[in-house]
Amino acid sequence: MTELSDELLVAYVDGQLARKQTRAVEKVLDQDDVLAARVDALKHAHARLEAAFEAILAGEEVDVSAASAPVEDGIFIPWRIAKMALAGIGIAAALALAIAGYGWPLSLPGGSQIAPHAAGLSGDWQADAARAQALLSRQSLEVGLESQANYDLVAFQLAHILETNLKFPNLQAQGFHFVRAQVLRYDGVPLIQILYLAARGGPLALYAKKGEGSDTLTPGRYGTIRTVTWAEDGVSYLLAGEVDDALLMRIATRVKLEPAPPLRSAPKPYTPVNDALDTSR
């Protein structure tokens, strides 16, 4: 076996040698199987490193394109109109996800499964609307639109209703801002819906419901709606929206990797005393 140092072989694999040196190394490799195998192993390691760094770059490009999408005209609209629009978005998302089946089989409060054309409803929209209606509960209206600006209050309300801490992620870095959250109902059990919007496109929704399941991120789709499901810490999650598969998986990964939130306490209402106590700390 010919003695060639790793230094020389790595320089050869990296294309750092002069032409004359390259030819000399190739000549040796033609005659030495052991060295040729070593070069193959170095090339293999080199290729896998390149692929790993490419994978990171692909993720960065997705992030940058999502974050830098131009803001459309009309995003700054009066709050009254915004409330109507947001309510519409919530209902639209509920309908879309009702159609998608939420990853959980939809059922009436009594437990019977809803068939799309069941219960004497003739039109598709009526059956879909009935599905969405089955998801609404009194609590859906108790988390009011007026409270949505207080992120901590909404998080507290949701955790209180679900009776466990749930992830309430900030997706600004992914280009989505929190719009509103509400409580739906599935088989008598609270189903949390947290809605986000990007500068363009449809809503992104994170659903959370008490329950166990696989902790693996599982992709799925219904029509144009992409979904990812998983469960952790006794809460079952569904992330859904009309977004790119890779972006949705990256957001789901981010949410899953996010540490569990601390136990939330009720935010104190503003009073002069509370304010003075906070200030004196």
Place this chain on the structure above:
Amino acid sequence: MLPRLKRFADVLVGDRDEGASLLGRALQAMLAEQHRYRRGTALDVWAFGEIYRHWLHELRDHADPLARAKIDDARFGALFHAEQDSYLDVPVIAFLKSLPVQQRLTLLLVYGEGFDHGSAGRVLDVSPDTIAARLVRITAGLSDQLSDRAPAQAAATVEPLYPEGLSP
């Protein structure tokens, strides 16, 4: 160029969120000190170097720099989730995480960015020979791990990186 700078910052700190934060601070510093840019220097080489220097500067100010430089397994692994069905090269990711940051960045600059040893050395403020020596040690180490080959005998083939008695 922004995704490339972001990747550099992510690999440097081993965390996407921390990387975004570092990049933001470094970009602000670059804008404030743009007079330091020398005409004729490749912009990407200068920008990578500025991010690295900014990180070093912040690290030196920290009470426990070694603890600060430690990275989390899950967060580092999350850097490589590019597409939902993409193959995740776990051995390579674990190997990269185990490397000191300067070695990890050497690999990124040469194999990820395609820089020559001189440019990579300018970013990391070391000589091209140091870059070459790092690459030999790291690539040979990874190759041995991936092929289950016993590490090469240092006396036979590997040049020492540092003069005797001056190990890092």
